[in-house]
Amino acid sequence: MSTTAAEIEKLNEAFYTAIEGGDLDRMTEVWADDEPGRVAMCVHPGWPMLTGRAEVLRSWALIMANTPYIQFVLTDVHTTVIGDVAVLTCAENILTAADTDDATFAAGRVVATNTFVRTPTGWRLWFHHGSPVLQGESDDDEEAEE
Template sequence: MDIGAVETANQTFYTAIENADLDRMTEVWAEDSEVGKVSCVHPGWPLLSGRAEVLRSWALIMANTPYIQFVLTDVVTTIIGDVAVLSCAENILTAGDAGDASFAAGKVVATNTFIRTPAGWRLWMYHGSPVLQGEDEEGEEETA
């Protein structure tokens, strides 16, 4: 049952991004505490630490992303006590440059760490790493 609750919290996180819903994003993230601060590593970004800085980054991303959709694959959830780690592949479809009717696709491997709070599971850490797909990979598939 806890795995389902963690995966629901995780889906709420991605739905908040897709809908540019900063209120929902604010609900998803845990509060900083005396034990430590929440943290976030967007693909290609430095470490962001602290709830205010993390939420500001999501506000900027949402304000500057006209369209984004996530299809999550390879989801693996592990719970140990009051900590849950969910890893997944984010298969991302996003709008192209402004004024361009094209779309771009990408893939990110993400690790989302949740903590159990009195209000339910809340996101404590997000770390996304891009999966680079280049011509070498395409050539390898053709010759294999």
């Protein structure tokens, strides 16, 4: 793995650590500033496109304030760097507190594309897109379809 790909994967880990820790300051450091012709964008599963750094960070603040517990285990991580842009795809295997009164957890899976851009202050997250994976499909079913 190249040094740049390793750097992108480290920043990607910082992004998920910020979510898990409810750390909006760290989340703010991860995201790129808006510039003419390039604004931060985010698509949370089931949400409309969010455009602009302020709107994106507000969404993360809302999610963090309303999520008592969340943990990500990333799998299938693939990183491609071309010039000043890097694209990282992964599967987010998520464990979170369930919406019940008892102490239960819910699990889910989201496939994500995180696009990073090189800025004068280093690599920053430019675009995050998460798409839910339908539950109940086994690996055997997926292999049979191929």
